[in-house]
Amino acid sequence: HELIPMEQMTARPLEHEDEDDYCGTSHSSISVDGDDDEGERLLARQKSNRVGFERSYAKARNKLRCIYFLGSFAYSIYLPFFVLFMKNEIGLSAGEVGLVGALQIVGGYLVGPPVSLLVDWLSVKVDCLKFRIHKYMWIASMLASTIPVQLIPLANNFASALVIAIMVSGLNAPVSSIQDASTLGFLGKESHEYGKIRFWGAIGWGLGSLMGGSIAQFFGMQYAFRLFGVGTVANAAIVLSLDFTTIQKAEESSAAGSAGGGGSSSDSVPFHHSIRRLVPTWSYALCLFVAVVAGFGGSSLQSLLLIFLSDLGAPDFLEGLALSVATISELPVFWASGYVIKRYGASSLLCASLLALTVRSILVSFLTNPWMVLPLQLLHGFTFAGTWTAGVALAKENSPVGLETSGQSVFSLSFNGIGGLSGAIVGGQLYDLVGARTMYRIKAMIFAATAILYALTLTKPKCCVK
Numbered sequence: 001h002e003l004i005p006m007e008q009m010t011a012r013p014l015e016h017e018d019e020d021d022y023c024g025t026s027h028s029s030i031s032v033d034g035d036d037d038e039g040e041r042l043l044a045r046q047k048s049n050r051v052g053f054e055r056s057y058a059k060a061r062n063k064l065r066c067i068y069f070l071g072s073f074a075y076s077i078y079l080p081f082f083v084l085f086m087k088n089e090i091g092l093s094a095g096e097v098g099l100v101g102a103l104q105i106v107g108g109y110l111v112g113p114p115v116s117l118l119v120d121w122l123s124v125k126v127d128c129l130k131f132r133i134h135k136y137m138w139i140a141s142m143l144a145s146t147i148p149v150q151l152i153p154l155a156n157n158f159a160s161a162l163v164i165a166i167m168v169s170g171l172n173a174p175v176s177s178i179q180d181a182s183t184l185g186f187l188g189k190e191s192h193e194y195g196k197i198r199f200w201g202a203i204g205w206g207l208g209s210l211m212g213g214s215i216a217q218f219f220g221m222q223y224a225f226r227l228f229g230v231g232t233v234a235n236a237a238i239v240l241s242l243d244f245t246t247i248q249k250a251e252e253s254s255a256a257g258s259a260g261g262g263g264s265s266s267d268s269v270p271f272h273h274s275i276r277r278l279v280p281t282w283s284y285a286l287c288l289f290v291a292v293v294a295g296f297g298g299s300s301l302q303s304l305l306l307i308f309l310s311d312l313g314a315p316d317f318l319e320g321l322a323l324s325v326a327t328i329s330e331l332p333v334f335w336a337s338g339y340v341i342k343r344y345g346a347s348s349l350l351c352a353s354l355l356a357l358t359v360r361s362i363l364v365s366f367l368t369n370p371w372m373v374l375p376l377q378l379l380h381g382f383t384f385a386g387t388w389t390a391g392v393a394l395a396k397e398n399s400p401v402g403l404e405t406s407g408q409s410v411f412s413l414s415f416n417g418i419g420g421l422s423g424a425i426v427g428g429q430l431y432d433l434v435g436a437r438t439m440y441r442i443k444a445m446i447f448a449a450t451a452i453l454y455a456l457t458l459t460k461p462k463c464c465v466k
Helices: 005-014 019-092 094-123 132-150 158-219 222-241 244-255 271-274 283-309 318-343 346-366 370-377 380-398 404-434 436-457
Strands: none
Touching: 019 094, 019 132, 019 158, 019 222, 094 132, 094 158, 094 404, 132 158, 132 222, 158 222, 158 318, 158 370, 158 380, 158 404, 283 318, 283 370, 283 380, 283 404, 283 436, 318 346, 318 370, 318 380, 346 370, 346 380, 346 436, 380 404, 404 436
């Protein structure tokens, strides 16, 4: 390089002041342009990641719709035809069939909550199993439950039918809680839209009932049980394809946007302390009591209704049509439940469900023409779909972090377990002692008193009344 004397170096900036200004500006522009390019690339990557997450999120929601559809489709075939098989093929009495149904509920809820608690404990304590254990248990429970269903044609007495019923309920017990908790996890901040996913379960139940009847009539009941196996295996394959890391991303996004939901962080609260907080407040304990009452009313109202219609001289076709109308009535309630919960709160939907139970019981008690049951069946949407979606939302709000599956299991135990079992037993006894009309009126008074009590304990303006 050419050496420049000191004089020339000191004079150089004065001689080329404009050029230096130009060069400085040029370098600055290059630097700014480089920063702009880097910022654009960063924004592009963020946009790409966001688009990718939205696509995986949409795929997960579509798969969940299929899971609810196939699960309900399969069980709508198994449950009614197992009852018919016990009565027609084995020759069990109505009392024996009812006893099998009651013990089936007991067996399922002796297994479900402990298994749900174990799954949550492993997810919290073993990092490598976080989210994965729910997926593995979900698949294992579904596949295992298909085995006893395929053994139904071999049952030939009360004991064998009871063993099969308890095996099915016990092996399948964790599925409902894991499925609902996982769905809420995938939905993240949009958990109030749970009803739109559960909506497809009602469609599956309705179509399964129609298809199952045709298959049983033309090919035999054993083929209906085989179809249950095919549908369940297909459902397990869809669960296997779910990307549970989406739940983690949704939880991280939710945590970044708010301080949390119904519980404390699993890192700051010991697991055994969290278990004690599965029912954290007296207000939530009252919610669970309301769920028991709703389950008590819903189970007996629907099951004993067919007997009441038969006593009124209803044809078999009308009984089947009444069940179809009830299933159809669930669809708009499931679909709109997200809007109701977001705008008014889950407690308001639970109040509406109790009121619907009250009105439905009163109107059914005055039936003389069996065909008039069809418009009354439209209230089933509130009495079941409303109670279920409200209960799932309240369980999510009140479950400690890390115990979401156990929280759903507690609600399911209250609604289907304690409520359903007591409704089947007490409702049947009242039916025999005082008759159908008086039984429905007694239940209406119970529902009305519970609704008033629950409404009085709600202090938030959005609960029950906007």
